[in-house]
Amino acid sequence: MRAGNLALVLGELDRHGPLTRAALADGTGLTKTTVSKLVGDLIDAGLAVESGAVRDGERGRPGTAVRLSGHRVAALGLEINVDYLAACLVDLTREIRVTRTHPVDNRSLPPSEAIALLRSLATTVLTEAATLGLTIAGAVVALPGPVNPATGAVHRAPNLGWHDVAVTDILDLPLPVTVDNEANLAALGELWFGHGPSLGDFLHVSGEIGIGAGLVVAGDLFRGAHGFAGELGHVVVTPDGPPCRCGGSGCLERYAGQDALLSSGQTLSDLVTRLQASDPEAVTACTQAGTALGIALTTAVNLFDPDTIVLGGIYAPLFPWISTPAARTLHDRLNQMHPKVPTLIVSAAGTNAAPLGAAGSVIQQVIADPMPHIESPLTTPTP
């Protein structure tokens, strides 16, 4: 009962705060006495804080308001991708407190070494968290492949060459850690740290060495029966196309993944420089990749029917050159049947979308179930 009411009040503060106790009572249907007690508990636990005087809605009476506090609880978001590691720290108000990225070719390392490097990055961030006086509610690791959140393992990440790696066991951090697919988390990152709920139902595409997508429907991630939904990179573009690391052939990844876009040795910023100089070869490469992306997205729209499509990952810096051919293909193939062809927009969550979504999903969990952070206050882990 108390756990549910604490979550009610915290959720109301999250969505609509700062709020007076009277407005909280209105919004939750609880009595003012109950609300005052619960707010007291939340303030004592460092999850909420007095916010000074505000006008109280329609009646215009000034009152003392309460809002979420970013001073005590935070969450750690981590990412292992093919060519980098990332960590970020987000507090309860979803303010981004720390971000760290570490470029490394994880394909050349055994999983245990890549994970040891991530532990080192995470430990640095945890030390900063301690300095900031923040206690960490938990961590989520974003991984480029289908994961099993129950075991903390990644089933198969073909672009890393990983198979059944028990990531959370090997990572062995002194706090609760789970794993999730990076494309899922990047979509949630866009929901919480990017364009947000104004997108309606949206498909967020993460262009990396692999291409993943996360579908957000009514503010929730569509995960599928086994958590493997949204594998846009393995949508078949041409059935007899080049073989793919997934075991199939002609997958989108082979036409529009990072390796297809960057000829050997070229970096992403090299490519952007050439595109800005209207280098014909670079423009053609993006037009071909964008057209293939448009074909896969035509299929995705036929199956998912989203309001909006958000392009993130490497497609964000390449947006002007990738999105035009993709949008044209989408329009040409869909406009007769669909009264409203989804628009393509560039991700606002940036390159840290996945670790931000990872940290955000821990914060979401704290807001949905704050009781553990009130009954037995967390101690700051000393890494």
Place this chain on the structure above:
Amino acid sequence: MRAGNLALVLGELDRHGPLTRAALADGTGLTKTTVSKLVGDLIDAGLAVESGAVRDGERGRPGTAVRLSGHRVAALGLEINVDYLAACLVDLTREIRVTRTHPVDNRSLPPSEAIALLRSLATTVLTEAATLGLTIAGAVVALPGPVNPATGAVHRAPNLGWHDVAVTDILDLPLPVTVDNEANLAALGELWFGHGPSLGDFLHVSGEIGIGAGLVVAGDLFRGAHGFAGELGHVVVTPDGPPCRCGGSGCLERYAGQDALLSSGQTLSDLVTRLQASDPEAVTACTQAGTALGIALTTAVNLFDPDTIVLGGIYAPLFPWISTPAARTLHDRLNQMHPKVPTLIVSAAGTNAAPLGAAGSVIQQVIADPMPHIESPLTTPTP
């Protein structure tokens, strides 16, 4: 309050009945007095009926049980497809009371004439309903294209050649009528009248002249932002393939739709006869269609991640010849990445899956909101 409690009791009877009043009180959390009053109302309204003595769960005491009654309220399911019309009558217990199918080439008729033929078929079934003493809560019309349930219109059904046809207005039946996509309704037909919830999350594929699909997740249809999700027939199989009536090219429909499978003049039963005699040309046609279907389903599994795929419509009689190449393609392309490649099974709801799902969705609505059928009892419409 009363409306909600009536729905609680009726829902409990639907899922778990027959039940004693004591078991209903346990299951709903209502008092026995309240349950007795509500059950009385449901019995008076003809929605429930005394069911004789049953043992009352664990305690083993015999008691008088109550169950849903099929004697008063029923629903009309209708379908307009390219080469037939169908109507069926389903009672509150989801027993199928009447089914009628009328073969007709609706492509050769103006929409108003096709709809007039459907009205005539519906009127026949409504007369039978009156004879059976059934009152009709409403009707849903299954249509082969994206529909707007709010207006009762079909936006565009390219295989019928229809564009913005106000179906419910023209049909003008003396009862509440809405419209829905036939592939969506066929999926619900499979859920309620076919294999049912044992399928887990499933994709139901309706092979007709067009190919639609309905994804059922946790017992609910996944509709997308505009109700257009599941357009499997327009998943791109080969980007530079033959042009499709949708305005795209190389869509699955061009490889595995009924027109692609049946060479001109041949009927479905001709094809089945030839397949049973191992006619090489017929077997090759099905292998090619099944392989294309397997490619589109590979894509659908990568995006939707269902437990099971159900093949219905014309794929039901063709199942032995279509499913083998489709399953092989699916396995070859997915087995390295997916720990469990979904199995293909044949639809159990049969050729009437869509009108059954249509009638079932009206019944679902009655069970979710029985109040209108209690406050002002419906009169049997006299067509």
